[in-house]
Amino acid sequence: MNKRKIFNDPVHGFITIPHELVFDVIEHPYFQRLRRIKQLGLSDYVYPGAIHTRFHHALGAFHLMRKAISILKIKGVKITEEEELGAQIAILLHDIGHGPFSHTLEHSLISGVNHEDISKIYMKRLNEYFKGKLTLAIHIFEGTYKKKFLHQLVSSQLDVDRLDYLTRDAFFTGVNEGAISYERLIEMMNVRNDEVVIEQKGIYSIESFIIARRLMYWQVYLHKTVLCVEMMMVKAIERAKYLIRKGELLDASPAFSYFLNNEVRLKDFQKDEKVLHYYSHLDDVDIFSAFKYWRHSSDKVLKMLCDCILDRKLFKIEISNKAFPYTKVRKLNQEAMKKFKMSEEEVSYLVFSDATSNHAYNPNENRINIMKGKNEVVDIAQASDQLNISVLSVPVTKYYVFYPKVLAE
Amino acid sequence: MNKRKIFNDPVHGFITIPHELVFDVIEHPYFQRLRRIKQLGLSDYVYPGAIHTRFHHALGAFHLMRKAISILKIKGVKITEEEELGAQIAILLHDIGHGPFSHTLEHSLISGVNHEDISKIYMKRLNEYFKGKLTLAIHIFEGTYKKKFLHQLVSSQLDVDRLDYLTRDAFFTGVNEGAISYERLIEMMNVRNDEVVIEQKGIYSIESFIIARRLMYWQVYLHKTVLCVEMMMVKAIERAKYLIRKGELLDASPAFSYFLNNEVRLKDFQKDEKVLHYYSHLDDVDIFSAFKYWRHSSDKVLKMLCDCILDRKLFKIEISNKAFPYTKVRKLNQEAMKKFKMSEEEVSYLVFSDATSNHAYNPNENRINIMKGKNEVVDIAQASDQLNISVLSVPVTKYYVFYPKVLAE
């Protein structure tokens, strides 16, 4: 590389790009698209600073991967230059399959396809473009490379992805309690039996990390107002799809139109080049610009949803630890039908209930391992002397019902 | 207000909304539109974190106004509750007239109208909506209120607008040297002869503020890569307007189409309701979504500009302290005509030169006054014992020429 490329990051300081291939991947339009996809979807409706992008997160996670590998190498873990580059590219591309508004639309835009699957498709396409130089990165990403610990750095309960996004999301939302000590956690990393482990004295940092993550879930990611606007967006798109199926013409960008008009599945991505082509042109801009057209729609439901989203006239949300009785939702439906002079079918887009659940620590996933002494390794849920992490392993579920504020009056 | 409203701000911590009217202004769709206008236009092409919005800046400046007024009152400056509310609303709305991409398109979208003029129009419209409750705020904003110092807090060389934007822009870009001590500057504020002054011991903080601002100009606001992509955006819109005038049909949102098709002037805003209506639907989304349509345009010039912007294939920029000779630009034009098989008229959108200039301290504007002893007031340019601020008063001009990178090879 004839020039040392540096990105300014308010979170980590300078992010240096040490290798020409990494730089070329960043420059590719597939990766540049991530500049137009916000990391936290609609969370800025509650936390106005939370408008950071997938692009920035991918760079941050890449930066932490470099740090982690450097620490592990100092501790004597064998990692070749090729593996290092592979792990860097794997983390850089781990989210490249994200569509507009990230998780919000993950299942309503394209059903049954998650972003990891699409990331893999992108990686393969890029690997062709870069003439096979991404093969090792793909193996690490998919977990098929012999050194499993490299995959764990990319994806596990304590991967550099989480270390970056928790830090970054806490930073941009301004939720200080969500701040974790990623620097200390990385300092405490080691490898035993081909698994990433944390040294014994890092145990309090892990506890702190798990609690911070739990806090970020309930305070940010699953914040009831965020859930509400996300559901409103999902309903608007469902309504649009319904209208289109009924034969109405709705303005939307070519890329968005494609996905509104076609039920796309994972295998379509694989067999039809144009699916990925359209997907690569799709980002947050397409969704919001469609809403700006649709607020002038003659369909009252679609118009109401788009107006409310754009002008931030959010619905009312009720929350509970148990499911709302069917009667409650039915009553709201009937009020809505009366109030808005709409059919039952129409109000089903305006009154809706949902549930969300979350583990602070998921014992069924890849565990967080603590190194005791030289070679013994135990799960954090066993290692903590006091904080009952097994308690945190029980998923917590919360139930919601959403409806236009006017019904609450 | 039955609820204490708080915004999380990674820059200032919690921002409290103390008054129902302020809250209602924030909730108005006119103000919510600012959520979709980035503070720094296209600076995120260089500083990926710089995606904070006008909405957030307006809240931040509002917060600093509250602090400044509170300090002044403790120091014995008389400010009534009505004046306090007026100043708060004036600063909240100071940027409401900004269009998409803020300064970038200020003169290409609507010629001869600056955002302050449009802000005033908005304020008047909102004043009708809020039944005259914004009258005092408007007087303060326009500088027609008897206590001039309140206007200076809103708009002068050391207003809370600058204190917030320098702090915020330094924060989100990650350019630490741009950080100013807004807290100290506010602590040092006072009023003498109806003018905002800074107490003597704040003199080094002012120097530091002026230098930080200068640094932010050259390192961020007028960063050559930022200028380049801004110019590319301006040229794309000029090209689109040209094609439309020639009769071509170009997809764009209704609001954007209106301004592409009509030469709007200030008086049009005043006499025709629908001008403000369309303007109120216009934000960053409209521009980027149009570019996403236009990259499929049959016009090679428009297509090239849109592709290059969206995929961040930026043009080459050369910079100089004196104007580039006409021959240089002509030579580039000719190369472009040959390379791209285009007419002279077409390449004029692809090869262009420009100049930009900036004062670190503008002695012709409202001055920064330092309080010496009890009552003497002097201009900072005289008060500094060493730093020759008068030198900083000379505008610096830099000249640029931009052209597609392929011409440089």
Added chain:
Amino acid sequence: MNKRKIFNDPVHGFITIPHELVFDVIEHPYFQRLRRIKQLGLSDYVYPGAIHTRFHHALGAFHLMRKAISILKIKGVKITEEEELGAQIAILLHDIGHGPFSHTLEHSLISGVNHEDISKIYMKRLNEYFKGKLTLAIHIFEGTYKKKFLHQLVSSQLDVDRLDYLTRDAFFTGVNEGAISYERLIEMMNVRNDEVVIEQKGIYSIESFIIARRLMYWQVYLHKTVLCVEMMMVKAIERAKYLIRKGELLDASPAFSYFLNNEVRLKDFQKDEKVLHYYSHLDDVDIFSAFKYWRHSSDKVLKMLCDCILDRKLFKIEISNKAFPYTKVRKLNQEAMKKFKMSEEEVSYLVFSDATSNHAYNPNENRINIMKGKNEVVDIAQASDQLNISVLSVPVTKYYVFYPKVLAE
């Protein structure tokens, strides 16, 4: 006050002193003494930045008291100006009774007297000096004032003392995971039934606060190396007292000599003016300067301890979840006797074992109350939906044995 007094605080920004009486209390030599008493005793042996003083902490806690009272008043809690001033002075003076090295020497310098008792004596003495103006502050501090919640702000499981010291200690040690969101916790404070409560939505912040505090305990306050050097200091002073009782002359400042030569009890403070006089001249300087004399002592034990403390040649520490068997300590004693050619009595100062325990949340103390709905109040241990805070209520005990490193070889 003819001048607005401000302190710069890297933790909270500017700390403003709003009242002349507060300023005069700060200026008093009793309070200025706190400039020479470090907040964290010997923790800088592990965290070199942790050299902040009791003086600075007292100012910080005072600042948070002002914020808390301001929030409570906005929420409609009745607090008069006198009560406000009283609470401010109570928190300012809450630690004034601390002696050198804070908790480390609390029980070895003066047995059976804790710093709160001495704080009360100081407050009474200052109240005479300030002609009764501190009476209300004393009532709040002692918990005898009718509004109990004011006492809780000064002293409870979620008082402004803890909010400041956790924040400050995390800041100066650089242990980021210990950072709490004091701003949010204060925002969530309210009063119900004359008790400080936290609003429902602050529950995750409380959990985060409890976990952060637990982490600070094990990672900083009870860090094994910190405990070790603290124990070495205690042993050095015990040895010095022993030698003095045996008739040896040891150099020390007059104030320190007084406490080395006399067994002082709480009632001595009350009946003999000179006890408080000497105490008021005692600070960290006296202890370290004595060690610098004593490293030249002819007593080998005292010399070894002082040399090792001053040159940071720390002892070896072993740690366990259960008590070390008597045989282990005896064996170390015998090795030490042989190695250093010392008597059993002498080595008892060089080989010693100890235990320390800590609650993350103490259910027997003043509880942390959560407000559910308008008026219901529940203990945090019941309110948390998942984090089993009752588990955190079980005290954790750790056992240590310390001895000169040479014995480990």
Added chain:
Amino acid sequence: MNKRKIFNDPVHGFITIPHELVFDVIEHPYFQRLRRIKQLGLSDYVYPGAIHTRFHHALGAFHLMRKAISILKIKGVKITEEEELGAQIAILLHDIGHGPFSHTLEHSLISGVNHEDISKIYMKRLNEYFKGKLTLAIHIFEGTYKKKFLHQLVSSQLDVDRLDYLTRDAFFTGVNEGAISYERLIEMMNVRNDEVVIEQKGIYSIESFIIARRLMYWQVYLHKTVLCVEMMMVKAIERAKYLIRKGELLDASPAFSYFLNNEVRLKDFQKDEKVLHYYSHLDDVDIFSAFKYWRHSSDKVLKMLCDCILDRKLFKIEISNKAFPYTKVRKLNQEAMKKFKMSEEEVSYLVFSDATSNHAYNPNENRINIMKGKNEVVDIAQASDQLNISVLSVPVTKYYVFYPKVLAE
């Protein structure tokens, strides 16, 4: 090294010690002494957080040296492992010769010897102890090593010493405007013609650095209250020396007594082992503990100075841009003689005038060089397009007079 040693630094995060020799130097009592010498002497009398130590600064500067060398190596500058280690040790030890209260007592404790000279003596002594392993470090420190740029990293107008102390002092005082972007400055470093240069685009960062340094000088290092208490300390020691010469006995630690009783010169350090021995036992504790004895002295002058320092009853300071007339000082002297019933000789310790001056940029020292294009190098004073750095090269002098506050009434 069998263990990876890490220091926590609130300023730079983790500081890793990469080499056993570096660790052993840190562990040596000569270096540990720096834990008891504050970086900013008595500045905590104004900025209570400013109690950080020379120990911490030395570690911080060492950390930045590692970063600088790593960047330079990436840019192709040849630096061997031995040179790297040498530069690291040179910076680690650059301030080891500092005595108590750093600059304050530099010329009153030992006349005509500055701390660099003593640092060199220490380095030589340590080199003997470490069997010649410090030879290269000493050559770099003294500027006699062939690669001059290594010396410039240790000592020049833009060395890592300044980068650390400005950052650290701004951090601990809480003076945010003093913050510099050390990370960016290091990123912009390069070497041309064996000199450290800054790349062209770092020019605004340099300007910002020079202005920040100027601000720190007037706002912190030469703050009038800081100067005042420093002068009071100097006068107290001069008085003590005077009394000792007259035959009085004054309590002080053995080390301090040695320097109070003997006029020590540089050559005494070289020829008499015990001079360095005593010096190595001397730190801030000795001075303050002596003042605590001396406040009970029968000499009224010494007693007054010590009382005023310990209880922070500071003298009155007047400040001016020109020297105070002799008559002013004489009048104050006479008032003092009358008020305190003292002789002219006695009041000369209580009423005194002084002057201090400072360059923001010293053109006579090692210049700050800017790299233009590939190989051209120019001085920053020429390179800046607007900020007239030559103006900043003129030294600014300020004059002071100090006297007991009671004389002002």
